[in-house]
Amino acid sequence: MRPEKRVLVTGGAGFLGSHLCERLLAAGTRVLCVDNFYTGARANVAHLAEHSRFELIEHDVCQPLFVEVDEIYNLACPASPIHYQRDPVQTTKTSVLGAINMLGLAKRLGARILQASTSEVYGDPAVHPQDESYWGNVNPIGPRSCYDEGKRCAETLFFDYRRQHHLEIKVARIFNTYGPRMQPDDGRVVSNFIMQALRGDSISIFGGGTQTRSFCYVDDLVDGLIRLMASPRDFTGPVNLGNPEEFSMIELARAVLAETGSRSRLEFLPLPEDDPKQRRPDITLAGTLGWRPATPLEQGLQRTVAYFQELMDAQPHIKDG
Numbered sequence: 001m002r003p004e005k006r007v008l009v010t011g012g013a014g015f016l017g018s019h020l021c022e023r024l025l026a027a028g029t030r031v032l033c034v035d036n037f038y039t040g041a042r043a044n045v046a047h048l049a050e051h052s053r054f055e056l057i058e059h060d061v062c063q064p065l066f067v068e069v070d071e072i073y074n075l076a077c078p079a080s081p082i083h084y085q086r087d088p089v090q091t092t093k094t095s096v097l098g099a100i101n102m103l104g105l106a107k108r109l110g111a112r113i114l115q116a117s118t119s120e121v122y123g124d125p126a127v128h129p130q131d132e133s134y135w136g137n138v139n140p141i142g143p144r145s146c147y148d149e150g151k152r153c154a155e156t157l158f159f160d161y162r163r164q165h166h167l168e169i170k171v172a173r174i175f176n177t178y179g180p181r182m183q184p185d186d187g188r189v190v191s192n193f194i195m196q197a198l199r200g201d202s203i204s205i206f207g208g209g210t211q212t213r214s215f216c217y218v219d220d221l222v223d224g225l226i227r228l229m230a231s232p233r234d235f236t237g238p239v240n241l242g243n244p245e246e247f248s249m250i251e252l253a254r255a256v257l258a259e260t261g262s263r264s265r266l267e268f269l270p271l272p273e274d275d276p277k278q279r280r281p282d283i284t285l286a287g288t289l290g291w292r293p294a295t296p297l298e299q300g301l302q303r304t305v306a307y308f309q310e311l312m313d314a315q316p317h318i319k320d321g
């Protein structure tokens with residue numbers, strides 16, 4: 001009998017990683033989850049701990065890792081601006097050294113490896129919507145650069161390892177994704193607005209609120225990652241994964257207020273430096289994998305609001321912020 005496939009998920013105790021681990025286990029895979037709990041938590045994968053095919057290792061991807069696996073999903077990296085800007089040098093190290101270590105591991109094992117890249121490689125895009133041929137408009141020395149340039153360098157490393165060492169690589173450019181298990185205080189717009197609405201606090205709109213984002217529900221995104229990993233050898237990406245429905249932050253705020261029934265008022269605060277003005281993925285290439293997001297914003301918000309409401313009911317201190 002062929003042994004079960006063993007898959008490594010770095011950053012597996014984070015928001016996206018924990019959903020990915022869950023889905024891989026459900027598909028019959030053995031999952032090795034590696035995380036240093038910088039922004040993730042054991043609690044995110046506590047429900048998987050007893051699973052016979054699940055293993056969790058505390059490890060920093062800036063250090064080499066010696067394990068035996070068939071496939072690697074490299075998700076380790078803080079993703080929320082307040083998290084990745086807290087220790088920007090560490091953010092760049094995680095992206096760049098993490099990529100080098102995981103690519104080195106993939107090379108030794110002959111394993112297929114997928115990189116969780118980001119729409120941030122397009123920076124504040126001068127082209128709209130963004131397709132994968134666009135090289136981006138990134139400030140190399142600003143407060144977001146540790147993340148944007150770290151992820152760009154990781155993409156470079158992936159393609160050089162392919163050219164130089166013939167690795168089987170996959171690069172996903174992930175656009176804003178939301179859903180249950182986001183941290184209530186991680187500063188991202190969807191979690192901020194929902195928590196503010198549920199607490200009856202004012203909704204913090206940065207700038208005029210006309211800047212846009214396209215929000216993908218987590219289940220759709222995880223489906224895209226799994227399809228990409230299973231794609232033919234020559235399909236490397238980079239490929240955009242995101243929901244092409246585009247909303248301004250004011251529209252998002254109104255959708256959250258409608259979903260929660262909250263009467264919170266909108267409060268306009270200064271726009272952070274280098275905040276991209278608009279973002280929407282062209283997902284034509286992802287469509288060739290048979291992938292398309294299925295969850296409209298209203299439905300995804302409903303599930304996410306329910307999650308945060310349950311969290312607040314179970315841990316009342318969260319209500320106080």
Ligand code: NAD
Nearest residue numbers: 011013014015016036037038039040060061076077079177
């Ligand atoms: P997250 O912060 O919830 O998860 C990141 C995980 O990586 C955490 O569990 C964290 O503890 C772990 N980690 C950080 N540094 C590490 C290190 N040095 N060694 C080991 N583990 C480390 O964020 P997320 O939203 O789940 O994002 C996951 C990945 O997807 C990230 O690489 C992120 O850049 C990418 N991404 C996410 C989004 C999004 O909207 N959620 C968008 C674009 C790209």
Ligand code: UDP
Nearest residue numbers: 081187188189190192204205206211249275
């Ligand atoms: N934003 C906002 N209020 C908040 C948090 C964020 O208006 O409380 C805005 C932010 O300025 C940006 C958008 O929402 O224009 C998305 O921010 P997020 O941090 O979620 O993701 P990113 O900027 O990385 O796309």
